[in-house]
Amino acid sequence: MKAVVIGGGIIGLCSAYYLSEAGYDVTLVDRTDLSDSCSYGNLGMIVPSHFVPLAAPGIVSQGIRWMFNSKSPFYVRPVPTPSLLSWGVKFLRSATEKNVTNATSFLLDINLLSRSLYEDLKDEPGFDFAYEHKGIMMYFRTPQVAEEEVHLAEKAKSMGLDVVSLSKDEAQRLEPEMELDVLGAVHYRCDAHLYPNKLNKQLIRELASRGVNVITGSEVKAIQTKKGQIASIIVGEREISADIFVAAAGAWLPHIMQLAGSNIPLMPGKGYSFTLDNPTQKLNIPAILCEARVAITPMDGKMRYGGTMELGPVNRQVNMNRVQGIVQSVPSYFSNIQLQMPQREEVWYGFRPCSPDGLPYIGYSKQLSNLIVAGGHAMMGLSLGPATGKLVAELASRGGSTSINISAFDPNRFS
Known part of the structure; x- marks a missing residue:
């Protein structure tokens, strides 16, 4: 066959x-x-923790607010093509609590299956892709997001995932080299990461x-x-x-x-990342900065920073304002990490295929x-x-x- x-x-x-x-x-x-x-340029995260689909209640109003900020995590290119408008209508109809409830078990099951297969694959001859099962830290700085993340962690725990909510001091003990400026974190110990390259x-x-x-x-x-x-x-x-x-x-x-x-129906969601080969400070555990929607992964001795979701037709332009948004958000969570803006040629971008x-x-x-x-x-x-x-x-x-x-x-x- x-x-x-x-x-x-x-x-x-x-x-x-x-x-x-x-x-x-x-x-x-x-x-x-x-x-x-x-x-290649993604953050290398393996995430059973991500059982909530992109189309969820609240994302629409939040996305509208972000759209007017050139450095924000979310942006829709002002090119009202028929395919974008049709996709947008379907997205609005899908962003409901019912959709989230229906999707949860399906996303969890496929993520757990994939993590299991990665754990098998890493032991196969010829494979060594820096797989580490350290989990992912979800850091939050505001009381509203703290409440949302802790609530989500409780739901994850009820579904059988290995997850724990941490105070700032407890999170600090897991990242002794970082100067944390957060209220706390949720540690999804069920997650893992690797070096996609x-x-x-x-x-x-x-x-x-x-x-x-x-x-x-x-x-x-x-x-x-x-x-x-x-x-x-x-x-x-x-x-x-x-x-x-x-x-x-x-x-x-x-x-x-x-x-x-x-x-x-599918729209490209452009994301950006850049990688530091010899970082001065390096995280022990991959992190997602909740309010900023920025992800950071230590991988194979490097540090990769990434984020943003730019919906619209495929284009090859690098929007450095969006990269600047990533750079400027990091010291708000880790005060001893002072990133320099990467050169345009150092910025990677790719197109995530997003269903409505x-x-x-x-x-x-x-x-x-x-x-x-x-x-x-x-x-x-x-x-x-x-x-x-x-x-x-x-x-x-x-x-x-x-x-x-x-x-x-x-x-x-x-x-």
């Missing part, structure tokens, strides 16, 4: 990995050279060693269908046929689906019976990569039966 995976980010790489493990003859195609996808390169090398045919630098020009199935795809000058096709194209997923005669309800798309297309959709993971692509790849392989091999319930991730739910 032959499988073609369209997309070479973490979702595509993991899909190819587990399809190969299941015995498929796999071809992976990507429009880039696989050296700088959204999977190593992980991606090692997955690519492993795929090559397994005989996976990797085609880079070529876009999918056409998708040819016959009798309700994909017969072949045209990649550059090649025509590639297979039994199963996987659309894992990240922010470019809507384009691939349109070539297949389908529509799927904050849930990924994983499952078969209803229009084409041999097309599996795997995308829309937003900020959790790295966290959910192995689980998604495993589920893709199970869908392909078992005809729809999977090890966890993925009905909430139905890629046809907006059609």
Whole structure:
């Protein structure tokens, strides 16, 4: 049986990995050279703690306030395209307590599955991606956010997650080199982190060693269908046929689906990061600065800082105001970290693929019976990569039966 995976980010790489493990003859195609996808510059966090979808009550009013601040964590580019307006309407309809309640168990289960698979993968020969299971610290500075985070921690605890709320002094003991200017923190000890740059390169090398045919630098020009199935795809000058096709194209997923005669609501959410190779101060445990929506991860001896969500059409501009917002927020939490603004060429950016309800798309297309959709993971692509790849392989091999319930991730739910 032959499988073609369209997309070479973490979702595509993991899909190819587990399809190969299941015995498929796999071809992976990507429009880039696989050296700088959204999977490289992210913060490397594996987050069972993130069981609340992006579309949640309160995010709309908060997002509107942020939109008028060029340094804020959230921004919508003022380009009112039909796709952005349609996505926005669906997002507004999804940002409800009911959506959060329905999504919680699904997001938790897939995150726990993925963490388990990472723990297996790190012990496989040829893999050493600086995996550490130290948890993640959620730092807060204001009473309102403290109340929200402690409440969420209690919910996480009731769901079986290893989490503890900490006073400032208790948090300080876990970060003795930092000068904390916070009210306290929540330590999600259930979480982990890794160095994505190593992980991606090692997955690519492993795929090559397994005989996976990797085609880079070529876009999918056409998708040819016959009798309700994909017969072949045209990649550059090649025509590639297979039994199963996987659309894992990240922010470019809507384009691939349109070539297949389908529509799927998804918007790119641009994020920025920069990495210090020899930091003067280094955190012991990865951190999220709650009010600022900034993440910091120590990884493989380095420190990576990242954040912001800029919704809009794909663009290659680096908005240094948004990077400045990240830089200026850090000393508000760690007074002994005084960051210098990075040079424009030192700033990485990538496009997170965001669905309107904050849930990924994983499952078969209803229009084409041999097309599996795997995308829309937003900020959790790295966290959910192995689980998604495993589920893709199970869908392909078992005809729809999977090890966890993925009905909430139905890629046809907006059609």
